[in-house]
Structures are given as structure tokens and as C-alpha cells.
Amino acid sequence: MQRKLSAILAAVSFLALSACAPSPKPATESEAAKPAKPEPPPEPVAAKTAFWPMYTSARNWTTDFVILKVDAKEVPGFKMENGKAAMWTATFASPNQKEYRTYSWAAAAVPPDIYKGVVIGGPEPWNGTYTRSAMPIQVSEFSIDSDAAYQAAAADAAAWLKKNPEKKLTTVELTNSARYRVPTWYFMWGDKKSGYAAFVDATSGKVIKAK
Numbered sequence: 001m002q003r004k005l006s007a008i009l010a011a012v013s014f015l016a017l018s019a020c021a022p023s024p025k026p027a028t029e030s031e032a033a034k035p036a037k038p039e040p041p042p043e044p045v046a047a048k049t050a051f052w053p054m055y056t057s058a059r060n061w062t063t064d065f066v067i068l069k070v071d072a073k074e075v076p077g078f079k080m081e082n083g084k085a086a087m088w089t090a091t092f093a094s095p096n097q098k099e100y101r102t103y104s105w106a107a108a109a110v111p112p113d114i115y116k117g118v119v120i121g122g123p124e125p126w127n128g129t130y131t132r133s134a135m136p137i138q139v140s141e142f143s144i145d146s147d148a149a150y151q152a153a154a155a156d157a158a159a160w161l162k163k164n165p166e167k168k169l170t171t172v173e174l175t176n177s178a179r180y181r182v183p184t185w186y187f188m189w190g191d192k193k194s195g196y197a198a199f200v201d202a203t204s205g206k207v208i209k210a211k
């Protein structure tokens with residue numbers, strides 16, 4: 001009897017506690033239908049952000065490639081400033097295959113010609129030799145990103161830019177010329193006739209020539 005009485009009392013106590021316990025609240029309609037956080041709008045980026053996806057893609061083409069050039073491109077609706085751009089291209093050449101390809105990366109699609117992400121250009125013939133104005137660029141020499149190089153170039157051009165505020169940045173390009181013996185960033189405000197150009201060492205970040 002005592003065992004039955006104890007079991008009955010325990011059951012009654014459990015039911016009483018269950019009745020007093022707060023019931024879980026169902027999710028409200030606003031919580032259940034809460035939209036996902038929107039992605040931030042696309043914006044211009046420094047060269048390395050765009051370069052590495054292109055570099056990775058090029059490794060699927062061939063592993064013996066060399067870098068010949070990296071440059072920024074204008075994209076409608078985006079400004080090219082502070083060493084950043086919404087689109088970049090990289091030219092890779094393969095000595096074994098005797099051809100080169102130009103890859104592009106864009107932060108956003110702008111129909112009909114610009115596609116978001118990496119786009120692989122078709123192969124072009126290349127004789128495997130270099131010219132004095134187009135020497136290979138090693139990844140280890142590409143240590144200064146375009147935005148950092150721009151700061152050095154803009155500081156050098158500060159007096160000219162103050163007198164010519166209407167002149168916009170028109171060219172951002174990484175090449176390797178025998179003239180400087182190191183890969184250099186080339187910045188141009190305006191044009192060659194009435195603009196300002198600066199060259200920045202891509203390994204040290206120092207201006208090596210300006211005019």
C-alpha cells in the first residue's frame with residue numbers, strides 16, 4: 001500500500017509541476033519569416049583581392065605560367081580611385097605552351113560585356129621570349145598592393161593634384177620593365193599629354209620615378 005501511495009503522490013506532484021511550468025512560446029510570424037541579411041553592395045577592390053582568384057584559375061590551365069601584367073579596368077557605375085577598381089585583368093603566359101591568356105575578375109556584372117567573378121580569355125600565340133618592356137613578374141615580387149602603392153604615388157603627386165583637381169585616375173597597372181629592374185605600379189591621372197604619371201616599386205612601395 002505504501003508503495004502504491006508513494007507512486008500516486010509522485011504522479012500528482014509531477015502533474016502539478018507540469019501545469020505550473022510555462023509553456024514554450026511559438027515563433028511569431030515576423031520571427032519565422034525574418035529575411036536573410038542582405039549582402040553588401042559590390043565595391044571597388046585592391047588588386048590582390050582580384051588577382052588571387054585569377055591566379056588560382058590560371059593554375060588549372062598550366063603550372064608553368066608567368067605573370068606579365070596586372071591592370072585595372074573602368075566599369076560603368078563604379079569609380080576607379082585610391083588604387084582600387086571594380087574590375088581587374090591579369091595576363092599570364094606559358095613558356096611551354098607558347099601562348100598567353102588574359103583573365104579578368106569583376107566585382108559585379110554589368111551587361112552585356114562584364115560578368116561577375118573570373119572570366120578566362122582565349123589562348124593567344126606567344127613566342128616564349130620577353131621584351132625589355134614586358135618582363136615576367138614573380139609572385140614574391142608582387143608584395144605591395146595597389147592601394148598602398150597608390151598612397152605613395154598620390155603623396156608624390158599631391159602638389160600637381162591640388163592644382164588639377166578635375167584630373168581623375170585613369171590608369172593603374174603593374175608591369176615589369178628592364179628599365180627599372182623591378183616590377184612597378186604605374187599610375188596616371190589625366191592623359192599622357194596633360195596628366196601626371198608616377199611609378200612605384202612593387203617590392204618596396206617607394207616612388208622610383210615621377211613626372
